[in-house]
Amino acid sequence: MTAPDSRPPALLTVRDLRTYFRTDAGVARAVDGVSFDVMPRETIGIVGESGCGKSVTSLSIMRLIRPPGTIEAGSRVEFEGRDLLALPEPEMRKIRGNRIAMIFQEPMTSLNPVFTVGEQIAEVARVHANASRKDAWDRAVEMLQLTGIPAPAQRATEYPHQLSGGMRQRVMIAMALVMDPALLIADEPTTALDVTIQAQILELLQQLQERFAMSIILITHDLGVIAEMAQRVLVMYAGEIVEQASVGELFARPHHPYTEGLLAAMPTLGEARSRLAVIPGTVPPPTRWPAGCRFHDRCRYAWERPERDHPPLFEVGPAHWSRCFLAEEPQRRTQAKDASAIAGGSA
């Protein structure tokens, strides 16, 4: 490992984050002990399937968790040296929008249908920067231009329903970046968009990241988007980080059987395969995470130990961690593969 002091301080530090929802069906441990850092100007990808806790993680950082959800005591979120979980709400409100901004999957539900998009962007500048009406409006038009909207002065006077999905997402991005935030949380920003529009938005995010020198937390279920955008990746499963690595390392040498399974299950352009590998079963409900390793009942390598014990994160390579006992018993992976080859299954 590199010496800790040789690294610049992290912009965001999350330690042992636990967000639980107390429901009639029991306690849903949606996020259950998540720790990671985001460095300045870095894009970190969080990938996982529905219900893995990736969105709740980002909402917890923003402190946007509503009852019955609570961020449990002992969780820590530090941003620019401040403990966000201890800030009074008015202080936190200044951080949101000013220093940390967020964009969501469905821009239509995040925009107010009765105000023009220019008014909505200008309002952010007026509230957070005390800008005059005129200045705020000019700033809104300028932001629309930056996000590549043609005829921005004209578009600013239009209502959200007059815009296409791609345009609305550009408006959301403009609104998020008005105050020049240090961190942008993008939660499935392109999932609702067509692939050619997705390409435009991803390109735009990369350009704006450079220009605004910001960090991005990119939350997505799409490993393709992760591969193109992120420098580091967190893979989440059942409320936990199960693997963490640089993007190159993760795709070249996935360690956790869940990551391995996700990559194998994805049909990939240009890679003809006769049959997709499957991960059997489905994600368990968050009120009933399995004991031991939470993935063991879907895992092709599982043996007694992960059924009984909960694995910690093991360091399996340079800056590469995996929550799997295969780190200590690697021979089990090759044995299982040999066995399935002998049985005639595809590896």
Place this chain on the structure above:
Amino acid sequence: MSSLLSVRDLVKHFPITRGVFGRPVGAVRAVDGISFDVKQGETLGLVGESGCGKTTAGRAILRLIEPTSGQVTFDGVDVLSRDPARLRALRRRMQIVFQDPFSSLNPRMTVGAIVREGLIIHELAEGAAAHARVKQLLEEVGLRPEYATRYPHEFSGGQRQRIGIARALAVEPSFIVCDEPVSALDVSVQAQVINLLQDLQRDRGLTYLFIAHDLSVVEHVATRVAVMYLGHIVELAGAEDLYAEPFMPYTQALLSAVPIPDPQKRKQRIVLTGDVPSPANPPPGCPFHPRCHHPAKDAACARITPPLETKADGHLAACIKQPPTRITWEEQLAAGATHRPERYVPLALAARS
């Protein structure tokens, strides 16, 4: 192989009306004259972005919505001229699996009743025989037979999609329109459902029209692929040819836009400018010309509607600038052309293979 389904000049326009009397003032040209065949036992992929007309096309073929004009022939039978009673008999052989497993199953019916309905309507089985058949179907799609007594809300998205597939299979169809069958599912579950559809096709000799926006999924399942843009088929070829050597600049852009899950292959993309125009007001000439990146694009593209024509063996595309084309240079000149047709393969695509 012979064609099981043949579609000719299929058109579906939705009228735009105004005022209390519903005066028609225009039309959304959702499907604007498409023709293709689906051969016995193959999977024809129908891809395109939102609003391109692929879903409307699938439904118009089954007459779930009535087409404006055109011809659909299924196994020698003219589908569009059939009266309702005889259409029902045909429907037994043509089924559909919907995208959204949450809204396409009746929440008040048990899984057993949902799957059984088709058996009863088409008088294929009743009583104990129907019961036994339902259990057999559930097993076939990978569900436990005892699930028959439960309700749809008790199941996950992937399981519901299996129920939808069992319902379609109940009447023993030979042709199934799969309308975005895996789009709402997580990756790991998506793979399970794709494999199931492929197994069923192999075991039962099914023919699929597979409608999807995900090009990777379509490449995986399809024998041949048709690409739609603004109500038109703009390219149609064997899956391998289409993905290896797309002719139509739209297909090229579409393929280059798909993110590849391999950071070593971070690549150049053809980033199209602008949005898809409205199908209520499509551009004249080639529907793609306002966004086209072909270097030979010129005034003729805005005037001449490109025919879907043979560019290579079994490979059709609609572009007057990708040779060969039956639109002569004289005709193009007359339409204001300044650039001769020239084979164009963008770097972004050449670099990836």
